Every structure is written in structure tokens, then in C-alpha cells.
Amino acid sequence: MPDTSSPTTFSHRSLLDRFRMDAFLLRVDWHLEGSLPGSDRKAIIESLRQELATEPRELSQALDGLGSPRSLARRYADEGVRRPLWSLGVVIGGLALSIYWAVFLTYTAGMLAAVDSFAPATAHSHFLSIQVRAFSSADGFGIGWTGGWAWLVVPLIIVAVGFLAGARLWRALPALRHEGTSRPSDDF
Amino acid sequence: MSRIQAQQNAQVIRAALPLLTLTLIGNRESYGYEIVERLSDLGLSVSTGLVYPVLSRLERDALVTTWSVASSNGPPRKYFALTPAGRDARNSALDQWQLVSSAVAHTLTTEGENNA
Numbered sequence: 341m342p343d344t345s346s347p348t349t350f351s352h353r354s355l356l357d358r359f360r361m362d363a364f365l366l367r368v369d370w371h372l373e374g375s376l377p378g379s380d381r382k383a384i385i386e387s388l389r390q391e392l393a394t395e396p397r398e399l400s401q402a403l404d405g406l407g408s409p410r411s412l413a414r415r416y417a418d419e420g421v422r423r424p425l426w427s428l429g430v431v432i433g434g435l436a437l438s439i440y441w442a443v444f445l446t447y448t449a450g451m452l453a454a455v456d457s458f459a460p461a462t463a464h465s466h467f468l469s470i471q472v473r474a475f476s477s478a479d480g481f482g483i484g485w486t487g488g489w490a491w492l493v494v495p496l497i498i499v500a501v502g503f504l505a506g507a508r509l510w511r512a513l514p515a516l517r518h519e520g521t522s523r524p525s526d527d528f
Numbered sequence: 529m530s531r532i533q534a535q536q537n538a539q540v541i542r543a544a545l546p547l548l549t550l551t552l553i554g555n556r557e558s559y560g561y562e563i564v565e566r567l568s569d570l571g572l573s574v575s576t577g578l579v580y581p582v583l584s585r586l587e588r589d590a591l592v593t594t595w596s597v598a599s600s601n602g603p604p605r606k607y608f609a610l611t612p613a614g615r616d617a618r619n620s621a622l623d624q625w626q627l628v629s630s631a632v633a634h635t636l637t638t639e640g641e642n643n644a
Contacts, residue, residue: 407577415581
């Protein structure tokens with residue numbers, strides 16, 4: 341029989357259950373990203389959503405039956421090749437930029453505190469090739485940095501390295517795609 | 529049960545599950561959870577986390593076809609039925625299983641007698 345029916349799913353689950361279900365499926369999708377293309381992942385997630393919505397058991401029992409999102413994704417991706425984890429790359433890239441900004445602002449704030457204790461004074465320094473200036477006088481105090489190439493390039497390099505490492509870009513190389521392909525789990 | 533025994537059991541179940549699933553669906557169209565319950569009734573306690581990925585692979589390989597059946601008191605259920613290719617795959621898997629199981633039985637009988 342052809343699959344012509346609408347996949348639309350309405351659930352007898354409560355709002356909280358649906359939230360838990362979505363959180364679980366998001367984690368499964370996250371783990372599947374490293375093994376399967378988007379269209380396959382979408383089909384699997386929709387199928388799982390329908391099964392979870394229709395199982396007659398409590399949601400916690402249904403989720404227990406599926407196991408952890410990681411092991412479930414591993415079973416779905418039994419024959420899959422390793423693929424880059426783009427979502428994780430975005431997260432790691434964003435995290436790297438946040439850390440860079442936090443360290444940079446801490447550094448400039450420290451400079452300002454030091455300069456302020458010797459006011460009136462001005463200090464110049466470099467933070468990863470970016471020239472930073474702090475000053476304090478009777479009229480006021482402040483920090484500043486130059487808008488040269490380093491101002492744009494350094495954060496871009498940090499984001500790019502974080503993104504590429506987080507996404508495990510080397511998995512896009514055909515020679516490395518099959519290495520360490522997910523192994524089947526032993527539990528049943 | 530030792531860890532090695534548990535792993536062995538899991539591997540046997542995993543190896544047999546596509547054949548079992550194709551056989552159950554071939555006998556009667558079922559939805560995912562119903563297949564787990566039918567296996568349980570037969571004495572095989574298998575989790576949904578093992579059966580759903582098998583169903584997904586069977587569907588991907590066009591060995592089963594699916595459709596949703598509306599329910600009066602709940603969401604629609606996804607039913608699975610065997611395709612002609614699925615029937616062939618089941619017969620082929622059954623032949624292979626019988627070949628392996630008879631070889632295992634033969635080995636156990638002859639070697640068991642020698643060890644007794």
C-alpha cells in the first residue's frame with residue numbers, strides 16, 4: 341500500500357510531555373547529524389515522533405524503551421558514514437567568540453583598573469595583535485582599541501577554528517568518512 | 529547473567545530481528561509498538577529502541593510499506609505491511625537462518641556428544 345496519508349500527528353500527550361518528547365527528539369537528531377543526511381534524519385524524527393505520540397504507555401516508559409538518544413541514534417545510523425556536525429560547529433564557534441570577548445573585556449577592564457590607580461595615566465598594550473588603550477585623568481576615564489585589520493580578523497579566525505573543529509570538518513574527507521563508524525550497541 | 533552472555537543474547541536478537549519483524553508483519557499488518565508487544569507475547573523481550581530502527585531500515589529499503597490509520601481516541605498510527613520485495617527478503621533471510629541454525633545445532637550435537 342502506498343504511503344499517501346498525511347504524516348500530521350496530534351498527540352494525546354500533555355504539553356509537558358510534548359516538550360520532553362521534543363527535547364528528546366532534538367537530542368536524537370543532534371546525534372544523527374554525524375551519520376545521516378538531513379532528509380533521512382527528518383524522516384526518522386517524524387517517524388519516532390509518531391511512534392511516541394501513539395504508544396499507549398506513559399511517556400517516561402516510552403522514552404526508557406528507546407534508550408539514550410545517543411545509543412538510539414547509533415542504532416539508526418548502523419550503516420551510516422561519518423559526517424560533519426554542523427550544528428555543533430555553530431555552537432562551538434559561538435562559544436569560542438563569547439570566550440574571546442569575555443577574556444578581551446576582562447583584559448581591558450584590568451588595564452583600566454591599573455591605570456585608574458595611577459591616575460592621571462595612560463597605558464597602551466596589545467591583546468592578540470589588537471592595540472588596546474586605557475586612560476584615566478581628572479576629567480574622566482575610558483578604554484579604546486584600534487579598528488585595524490586585527491579587530492576583524494582575529495575574532496573571525498577564532499570563530500572559524502571553533503566552527504571547523506566543532507563540526508569535525510575532517511569527516512567531510514572521503515578517506516576519513518568510514519573510520520570509527522558508529523558501532524551497534526549490545527543492549528536490547 | 530554475565531556481561532558476555534548479555535552481549536551474546538543481544539547479538540543473537542539483533543541478528544534475528546529483521547527476520548522476526550518481516551515474519552510478523554507478513555502474517556499481520558501491525559504498527560511499531562504492536563510488533564514489540566507481539567514479540568513479547570512470543571517470549572522475546574525486545575525494546576522499542578531496537579525495533580523502531582529496524583522498521584526504519586526496512587521502510588528505507590522498500591521491504592515494507594506504511595500508512596497511517598486514524599484512531600477515534602488518539603493520534604493516527606503508522607502501520608507496516610510487507611511489499612513483494614519484503615516477502616523475498618523474508619524468504620531469503622529465513623533460508624539463511626535455517627542454514628545457520630541447522631549448522632549450529634549439528635555442531636552442538638556432534639561436539640556435545642564428543643565432550644560428554
